[in-house]
Amino acid sequence: MTLARVGSPVRPSRAPRPSTVTLKVAMAVTGVIFVGFVFIHMIGNLKIYGGPESLDSYARWLREVGQPLIPRMGVLWSLRVLLVVSLVIHVAAAIALWWRGRKARGPHRRRHLRGFTAVSARTMLLGGVLILAFVIVHLLDLTIGAGAAPAGYRPPDPDGTIHAYANLVASFSRPWMALFYAGTMLVIAVHIIHGWRTVLQDIGITGRRLRTVWISIGVALAIGIVLGNAAIPVLVLAGVIA
């Protein structure tokens, strides 16, 4: 006969580190940083409607802003570091949360969602991967001038002149590239609307009115980003921006 061992210590199951709440807050904060960047970047992109001089001098200003107090490229590099750090945190937290959710739920059980919420919730990871791929292609195309860059990509001149307008028109004159940019803007909008909606929940703020206002801001930002950005490749393809 075996005797049950009475009084043997029950080991509590170890809580995963970092906690799920920490991961969600990290995703929320870095996600809001990204939305802010993409929205401000979209406003900067509108300089294209002012012609080559307008966009190129804006690109040059981005590199020289703050001089002489801050060294040349100082602001741009600070922004790049902030974006890369945010990206690493956002992606790592997304993978960790996805993995924990999968382990907890099992692969077959899914939440019962309907309509737009169902589509957006289920495509968050796929959308994130596509956006990441877009950022890599975009940097090669317009900033680094390698790989996906158009034939005749013009690097900055030694005197600091940037050819952002000419490079952009050359790039979007390729229909597949223009469609890739425009299509990705739709994916970004869906990603933003869903991600933005979950931010309040993730940082533990409830309240119906605040939630409605917050969701409306997310939808407005997403629509602004799609319309402002996607119009550019479409207008280049149509020959309006040349």
Ligand code: HEM
């Ligand atoms: C149709 C939409 C877009 C257009 C027309 C566009 C245009 C541009 C241009 C012209 C540059 C080069 C600027 C320069 O050399 O100073 C640039 C850089 C950049 N864009 Fe975009 N962009 C678009 C969408 C996006 C989106 C959605 C993201 C992020 C998800 C993004 C992220 C970046 C980043 C990270 C840089 C590099 C900034 C740097 O480090 O110099 N862009 N974009």
